[in-house]
Amino acid sequence: MSNDETVLKQKMKEINGYEEALGLIQWDLRTKIPTEGAAYRSDVVGLLSEKIYSLKTSDELKEVIDNVQISTEDPILKQSAKELDREYLKYTKIPSEDYKAFVTLQSQSESIWQQAKETSDFSLLKPYLEDLIAYNRKFARIWGYDNHPYDALLNQYEPGLTTEILDPIFDRLKQALKDLLKRTQKSEVEVDTEMLLHHFPKEDQRAFGELVLEKMGYNFNAGRLDETIHPFAIGINPKDVRVTTRFVENDFRVGLFGTIHEGGHALYEQNFDEDLYETVLKSGASMGVHESQSLFWENMIGRSHAFWESHFDQFRKVAPAAFQTIEFDAFYKAINEVKSSYIRIEADELTYCLHIILRYELEKDLINHDLEVKDLPEAWNEKMHTLLGITPSNDAEGVLQDIHWAAGEFGYFPTYALGYMYAAQLHVAMQRDLDVESIVRMGDFEPIKAWLTEHVHRHGKMKEPLKLIEEISNETFNPDYLINYLTSKYTHLYDC
Amino acid sequence: MSNDETVLKQKMKEINGYEEALGLIQWDLRTKIPTEGAAYRSDVVGLLSEKIYSLKTSDELKEVIDNVQISTEDPILKQSAKELDREYLKYTKIPSEDYKAFVTLQSQSESIWQQAKETSDFSLLKPYLEDLIAYNRKFARIWGYDNHPYDALLNQYEPGLTTEILDPIFDRLKQALKDLLKRTQKSEVEVDTEMLLHHFPKEDQRAFGELVLEKMGYNFNAGRLDETIHPFAIGINPKDVRVTTRFVENDFRVGLFGTIHEGGHALYEQNFDEDLYETVLKSGASMGVHESQSLFWENMIGRSHAFWESHFDQFRKVAPAAFQTIEFDAFYKAINEVKSSYIRIEADELTYCLHIILRYELEKDLINHDLEVKDLPEAWNEKMHTLLGITPSNDAEGVLQDIHWAAGEFGYFPTYALGYMYAAQLHVAMQRDLDVESIVRMGDFEPIKAWLTEHVHRHGKMKEPLKLIEEISNETFNPDYLINYLTSKYTHLYDC
Known part of the structure; x- marks a missing residue:
């Protein structure tokens, strides 16, 4: 050497x-x-x-x-x-004075955002946002880009991705999701979520969550599950990868799907090749690929019909009396309810990407001087109406809901939607090798975990995200897989 | 500045x-x-x-x-x-090669010790111990001393203390404790500890432990209580001082007195003057003074008659049915049983210092070439017989029981006995200002905690240990306070 x-x-x-x-x-x-x-x-x-x-x-x-x-x-x-x-x-x-000034501004702005959100007063945040956007423009200029300054920002979180790639993908996805949402809204299928909102003691929720994590192949000897306010998974080292979740006693969905989601992130962090342990490559290929792992497990497994076929009985064994009379079909519909809503982090898997596309379009305009910060709340509300058919009654449930912009992060939001699309594309690639649905119906996920480790986990940051997805699926990044998955699932569910 | x-x-x-x-x-x-x-x-x-x-x-x-x-x-x-x-x-x-070699030897020796203890085979540890002692002698020579090489080692843990000061103190204490032990052994008072050994669920033990910690003035907003195998308290920062304990479900004494003991350490770490926070003085004055705080709370408060007068009812409220028929007097005696035993960490407050004096005398001889490592197990057993009247049946319950020597630590053990003696001397000083017994009988320890903070806690490492004790008590360090305290307590308890 x-x-x-x-x-x-x-x-x-x-x-x-x-x-x-x-x-x-x-x-x-x-x-x-x-x-x-x-x-x-x-x-x-x-x-x-x-x-x-x-x-x-x-x-x-x-x-x-x-x-x-x-x-x-x-x-x-x-x-x-x-x-x-x-x-x-x-x-x-970046000149170090600029970097320091930006970091200071970030932390001031984050604390102002708390206040602005509590009082639903966008004007408090406005001057900070203007400065943070100006810095982001400056950084984009310094880092360099070919076509759009936003590309330089995107590149921080998703190396290799550009607006040129993403614009047509998001346009196609937007149209498809808007259409699909309309069809579900016209459907006469009734979904009752009230039946899910019974008291469910934390310790029993935890028992079921641990059971699912173990079945996913999460190694509790190299991890642990704790409670927190904002759930996350963290790889402290490759043999110490912790999951956190939040149990809400009158809505078990928060804890259960949160646990599965973070468990998906944790499986990634627990299964890098040992050769990478002492390098800077023991991390996900990108934010988007990381999110594909959590969303795959949360939605494509955890909210699937097959999953509940194998787990509904075990769920009822742990659940309190009030859950014992719920019918399987009604339960399955309830945990997959589609509904336009204001808050991104509470959105269902169909409407979620519309929340992201809204932010993406606004971010690009802000960076490109096509939108001024003072006009942002109005632009937000208009887009919300166009995409989801609803208008927030105040900025707290609108433009102020997320911390990302207040933290100076532009270019980050798209990675959430990428996660959905990558997950769907990987899902189809997996189906070429495995009978995924039968495996899930049997309730032993080992082959699924092994497939993900072989194709995704073990490579860590050895490959660029788009190249990784392409290699695994033998095709360039393509939003149709997500569109097909959602269309098939929800036209069936809503009989529309 | x-x-x-x-x-x-x-x-x-x-x-x-x-x-x-x-x-x-x-x-x-x-x-x-x-x-x-x-x-x-x-x-x-x-x-x-x-x-x-x-x-x-x-x-x-x-x-x-x-x-x-x-x-x-x-x-x-x-x-x-x-x-x-x-x-x-x-x-x-110390030359850096020596320091590195010593650190390596320490870690090898600690792992060999595990094995030696499990198989009760002293010969495994012997060569390591010889080397560790040789290094300690060398370090003592390098650091320098006036009379005895052991003074240099002692000084690491208890600045200012020497064998010249300690020898007569330990001799006096040894004689007094041996006499007192004999008297209790001749007593006809029967102590039944079986009554304490009922199943007591961990969560209920924890509830009572937390109640006591809160009464002691432990600030849970700047700390927390967790479970561990070997209990400890740790000041991570002055506003994050954590206590750990071990709950044994068929012997609540382990968890309760362990919690109070570590709580005493934690009160010290939570109450340094703010002026010391950003210095190297936000720590106890010495190992001995730190131990005085834990032992004061564990024994002089937690095992006192007055404490149980105010807490026995609350204890029974939390305790399972099997505890409800225990008489107060029998309970008080049981938690204060005196009995010669092999294992230091399980010893009662009367015999504990004899375990320490045994180690002190052997350490001095080893460092001073008056005892060879090969003869150590025999010397241990002989001293055990002289001091406590019992002989270990193997080295695992004799010379191999503690990790300290295997970790290369010589000069550390005496600080445990210093803690007892300092605690007793402080206790008497406190009684000059406060009616300690009445306060404890009332069950609100605030004045006691305030006194300890004023005289001990807040000063951190601003003063040398012996000077601190002298200033507080208006007298040089004196073992008679511990002797008087133990004599009074145990002649009364054992009617001897």
Whole structure:
């Protein structure tokens, strides 16, 4: 091994060490830390983040990265160097005064957003949003792009994706989902969700959730399940991948589907190839691919007819008396209800992508000077009406609902819809190798997990997202799989 | 503020940051981490420990320390510099090859100890112990001492203490405890502990433990209670001080007295002066003073007649049916049973210090070449017989029971007995200001906690342990307080 390769490995080990400490701190901040302890802990987050930043932006590392990219014959080291180079350029191209000012602005803006949302007062956030968008435009200019400045932002979260690829995909998806939504709305099928809203003790919900996680192949010896307010999964190291969930005692759907969703993320993090453990590649290929794993398990498995055929009896064994009289068909419909609603994170799988497309179109216009921040709430409400047929009664349930923009994140939202589309495309590819429906109906998901590990999980960040999807499915990224899946499921369910 | 003062503060902040991250990792390793995750985490412990080591041993810091010690008028910065200087000298005087070899030997030896203890085979540990003792002798020589090499080792844990001070104290204590033990053994009072060994569900034990912690003044908004195998308390930061305990369902004593003990440590860590938060002085004055806090609450409060007068009814409210018929007097006697036993950590408050004196005498002889490692098991058994009148049937319940020596720690054991003696001396000092017994009988411990905070907690590491005890009690360190306390309690209890 060359000296450069040795130094690269040693630097990655150090970066990973700090990131592992930070990972544990993040988990603790969101699950266990006593209220008064959090303020002090944020200084530690600052210290460790600063260490990682200095390592990743050092001239010493850059030289090593450049040498290794040219000279190494080890594909993992080559890809690691490429990934580190991407980050090096991302951080170092921006003048450090701008970076610091942006970080400060982000944290001020996030706290103002809390206040703006509580009082439904967009004017509080407006000046911050203007500045954050100006910085994003500036960063896009510095990072560079071919056609649209938004491409540079998109590229942060989904390497290789551009508006040129995404525009026609989202247009096609939008039209199909709008049509499908209208058909379900005209349907005479009645869906009653009231029957789901009985008291269900947390500990019993947890028992069923753990059972499902185990069946998915989640390794509890390399993970654990805890409660939190905003559920997440986190790979602290490849043998310590934790799931968190939120149990709502009068609506078990929140905890159960949340657990399965985060379990999908966790399976990804638990199944990287061991060769990647000591590199910067032990992470998902992209935000979108990561989301494809959680959504595949949550929706295509967890909300499927076949899943409940194998699990409805076990569910009823754990559930309280009030659930014992529910009919299977009524239950299956209830957990798949379609309904236009204001809040993205509460949306069903049919309308969800419309919430994302709304944000995508507004983001592009904002970045491209085609929309001014002062006109944003109105533009939001208009689009909401066009896409979902409803108009928010205030900005708290409209433009102020998400933290992302207040945190200065533009280009992030599309990855959620990509996750849906990737999941559907992978689902069909999987069906070529496996009789997925029969497997799910039997209730043993091992072959499904093994397939995902073989094709997705184990590669970590070795491949770019669009290339990975293409290789697995033998086809370029295509929204029709999601459209077909949703059309088939919901025309059947709503008899429309 | 001078430039040196600013740098000193900044360095302490950085050291504290790494230590806070390490603290959280330690807590997690002992409470929550999934089994497979631990091996990877140890690399992070290595990385962060190395950062702290480099900071504490840097020439840059040494220069600042020296300047601040001479020039500052801020007593907190002066004491901080002194403390850092003590650590600088401790680490830098030892050649780094020796330090590394010692650390490696420690970890090998700890793992061999597990095996040696399981098979009760001292010969496995013997060569490691010989090397560890040789290193300890070498370190003592390097660090320097006036009379006995053991003084240099003692000084690591209890600054200012020497064998010259400790020898007569331990001799006096040993004689008094041996006599008292004999008297209780001749007593005709019968103590029945069987009545305590009923099934007591963990969750109910926890409820009572939390109630007691709250009454002690433990702040749950700046702490939490978790389960672990080997209970501990840890100040991750001054507003995040966690207690852990072990609930044994057929012996509630383990969980309850363990919780109170660790709660005593935690009160210390929760109540440092805010001025100390960003320094290296936000820690106990010494191991011995820290132990005085846990033992005071565990024994002088938690095992007192007055405590149970105010808590027996509440205890029975939480306890299962089998406890409802126990008489108060029989219960009080049972939780204060005196009995010679082999295992230190299971010893009662009367015999405990005899276990420590045994180790102290053997350690001194080992360090001073008066005892060879090969003769250690026999020497152990002989001393056990002389002090406690019993002889272990094997080395697992004798010389191999504790990890300390296998971890290379010599000079540490005495601090446990110091904790008992300090606690008794503080108890009497407290009685001059407060009617402690009446307060405990009323069941509201606030004045006691306030007194301890005023006299002990808030000062952190601002004062040397012996000086602190002397200032509070207006008297030099004196073992008679413990002897009087134990004599009074146990002659009464055993009517002897």
